[in-house]
Amino acid sequence: MNRPPQQRSAKRAAPPRARGRSRGVQAAARRQAILAAALDEFSRRGFAAARLDDVAHRADVAKGTIYLYFKDKEALFQELVLSELAPVVGALEAALTSDLPLRTIIDRASELFVREIYGTHRKQILRLVISEGPRFPALAEFYYRKVLARIFKAVRARLRVALARGEISDDALIRFPQLIGAGFIVAVVWHGLFERFEPLDVAALVRAYFDRLFAVARPP
Amino acid sequence: MNRPPQQRSAKRAAPPRARGRSRGVQAAARRQAILAAALDEFSRRGFAAARLDDVAHRADVAKGTIYLYFKDKEALFQELVLSELAPVVGALEAALTSDLPLRTIIDRASELFVREIYGTHRKQILRLVISEGPRFPALAEFYYRKVLARIFKAVRARLRVALARGEISDDALIRFPQLIGAGFIVAVVWHGLFERFEPLDVAALVRAYFDRLFAVARPP
Amino acid sequence: MNRPPQQRSAKRAAPPRARGRSRGVQAAARRQAILAAALDEFSRRGFAAARLDDVAHRADVAKGTIYLYFKDKEALFQELVLSELAPVVGALEAALTSDLPLRTIIDRASELFVREIYGTHRKQILRLVISEGPRFPALAEFYYRKVLARIFKAVRARLRVALARGEISDDALIRFPQLIGAGFIVAVVWHGLFERFEPLDVAALVRAYFDRLFAVARPP
Amino acid sequence: MNRPPQQRSAKRAAPPRARGRSRGVQAAARRQAILAAALDEFSRRGFAAARLDDVAHRADVAKGTIYLYFKDKEALFQELVLSELAPVVGALEAALTSDLPLRTIIDRASELFVREIYGTHRKQILRLVISEGPRFPALAEFYYRKVLARIFKAVRARLRVALARGEISDDALIRFPQLIGAGFIVAVVWHGLFERFEPLDVAALVRAYFDRLFAVARPP
């Protein structure tokens, strides 16, 4: 029945920094811990319903500490998404623009997606972008300009070559490169909503999807 | 303990009801107004951040009135989604199960989607399901059991016939009927996030998508 | 999940007044029904927490109807208490002022209390006065002036005679006539709080109490 | 989504803490301030009508602070009553179980009541138990098991001895130990309701009451 303001936990009473870890390393670790905790909480509850109290607990820092690393809840969210997105963008772009055979490119991109995104916590990031993006114009804009626009440009260039070479039979994907990501999107959405009812073999889905998408049609 | 009689607001001082509207009709209209307002606000802010105060304002009713029609915010949300989904389910199921040529079926389903969902406020409903579904298990379950499971069943049956007849060249879509909706999902997600930067011709995208998806492959 | 404003119940759809009951009789019956329902609800929840909605339901009238008979919640409460108190006051006063032997008077008053108050819903009224009285000065004042002051005056007069006659051995009750009611008060308070744990034989308690109170002391 | 930083109120601009008050002491003081303020407000308005806003104001803390110390309004109420009751229980039990002459015991208990309860804010606690107890079963149960049951047991044991010794002349109080508290209850109830109209010398009332209660009767 009683709830006195909680005593500083035993753990926190320990000396605040492990020996051998420089200040900067420690700070970076804390930042990471907060970001990781934020990802968990934002994924679990959504941006608006997530509580910074829970983030702090999960990151094992005090609530105020979050504000030493991030301006506010919104900044925390945006930096979270951006920091997770950045590393994949380069890889994806590289994969998609190479001059390997189209089929190889696609296979590599698929594998990259399954391994680096769907198989990791980055899947949650993608979900967050899809779910919360509309309320974070800065995020959507970044994502569009820095990720999609560049990828689309590279993809279209490569596809035009492919069309000329007969690797693909029409310009559908040139006009709508969005479709290339459709398999990924569907996988992430399915996972968030229906995994409970019917698990999904994402690698197989993605493979089947690209098989269909890049099949060379014969006249009916 | 006493509360002075509240002044009737200027707005409410207007004639409160058009002649010829029975009480039941009036109630139904109000319910609809609240649902419409709720859709707007939930779409704009997301479930957690939406304020019932704003819903009430937008519906031109008092805050308390919402509670005459819905138990609480969550019930309002769930009924909103369900009431919008229900009418389309039947139509979609009927379209997908017919014995018309596969291509016709697909064209009709596409048209149905573009006209009845993407072209209307139901697009927002789909977005809400995608975004908020994970926090509303009852909703996800309803959607899975009453919509997807039934549609998938019908679709798989039809596709098996199509495969036998050579209308399709492999079993990708039988194994992953999720892919049939991928074009729709991508369209909705794109609209929510990037429409501002690059508008999307959804009808064309869906057409192109199905062209690719149901293309009969020839050996490479 | 759906909660449309409830349809007028079948019962209420019946002709609003039974044949043979004049308008005035009907009105009085309604008033009584409301008062009875109010007593139940106020007793159950206390004045502040009781809901007029529940009162209306219990009285089988519409919420607005209450306001045809009572100005507001507070007036309902006060009239409730007053209307229940009034009939007993006269009887109690009569019983206490008679010129019968003191012991007979006391026995009759006890019996009156047990039969007319403790054995009926008036017990709840007494509880309400005790519990809510401090927030209803008008009520406390009425109760003091119209009930207690008069009873005390009568009692004191009778006790002075009793003291002179040797029916009682000291002036304790003349100075503190409050004590005469102590047994009643204790019974009501006990009932409200602890009846669950340990039921109380109130008639026996009151008898034992007065035996002690009016025992003629012998010098120690 | 942004919230402007709230201005620190003028009041809070004062030096927030006296030197030499450790954090724990400060917290305890705050808790006490809230409990004291709650007692005032609950007494004044009753549990249901009391506003935590007023409690906070009176305790000179922000509304949210209350929730750092108490789970909710109900917990605040229950802890208030319990924290005030606990200290007196022991003393009362000790007083009533001693082997001093019965008259001495009674005198001491009376004095204890007048000094420690009626003369202090605990009088309000007793009122709250009487008024609100029925709506707080946990409270009534605590009060019965931890206070009354124990006291009654001690009292009955002592009274049986007294009866054997001829200190009392019958078993009325053994059967109804409730009556021992009757004087206290009447005093508290009177105070709450009628003090305004007719002040009560409680010490004298209690003395007179016990004189009568423990008078050794002679046959009439």
Added chain:
DNA sequence: GATGAATGAGGGTTCATTCAT
């Protein structure tokens, strides 16, 4: 008179943010 849908002020509770330590 009687109804009950509608109203909207009010209050309990939450939680992002601050700041003294």
Added chain:
DNA sequence: TATGAATGAACCCTCATTCAT
């Protein structure tokens, strides 16, 4: 730098009261 108690605006929900029918 890190803490976490404190703050108070905000928001969901309730319910006394009104009034068109």
